[in-house]
Amino acid sequence: MPLIEDLQDPKLLEATLETQRVFDGNLLHVNRDTVALPDGSTATREYILHPGAVMIIPVLPDGRLLLERQYRYPLHRVFLEFPAGKLEAGEDALLCAQRELLEETGYTASAWEFLGVLHPIISYTDEEIRLFLAKGLTAGEAQLDEGEFVECVAVSMDELVAGVLDGTITDAKTVSGIFWAQQKGLR
Structure with a gap:
């Protein structure tokens, strides 16, 4: 089983279907996305955007x-x-x-x-x-x-x-x- 070789393995990737901005701050921004999972079902992902x-x-x-x-x-x-x-x-x-x-x-x-x-x-x-x-x-x-x-x-x-x-x-x-x-x- 590859550990590092295939970090873009299609069996594991999620596809973004919809993005919603939930919060806009001075430093951080929060998004809530709906994603398609590898098995075809959907899920919600909440995450923080940071400038680096x-x-x-x-x-x-x-x-x-x-x-x-x-x-x-x-x-x-x-x-x-x-x-x-x-x-x-x-x-x-x-x-x-x-x-x-x-x-x-x-x-x-x-x-x-x-x-x-x-x-x-x-x-x-x-x-x-x-x-x-x-x-x-x-x-x-x-x-x-x-x-x-x-x-x-x-x-x-x-x-x-x-x-x-x-x-x-x-x-x-x-x-x-x-x-x-x-x-x-x-x-």
Whole structure:
């Protein structure tokens, strides 16, 4: 049985019959679609449309990684996460990553590497997060948006892995970023 080979297997595809916009927000839009299933029956699919985002894995000169502590309202708690942000309409992903790193942390980077794309919640959103590794960091002044409160912290790879394993770090994009950092040989 193929695992990765045939991701467009016609036996599994659904066809959109009708789309209805249920909600239009500043950031998110919600659609409700009627779809034809592979067996010919129909079903309803509700999902969130998202403009896309970037996440940055910033590597400090001493090898530690730069993360943020930030309160996330939907879960009413502070999370430890890599810097990230939403793409503006038509914005290049690398330019967005550079902008977000500067705005949220005050740092700029002399070397950037695109790592890949993450789909954080495939069951109900089309969000894609483009992942970047940033090296050659130079400190500066953060330029936080009004109403944005972020605390930057330097964390070792050992601390990050321990945080995932003990349940302290649960943000999916950050867990994925830790995996990518390990694959790049960061310690």
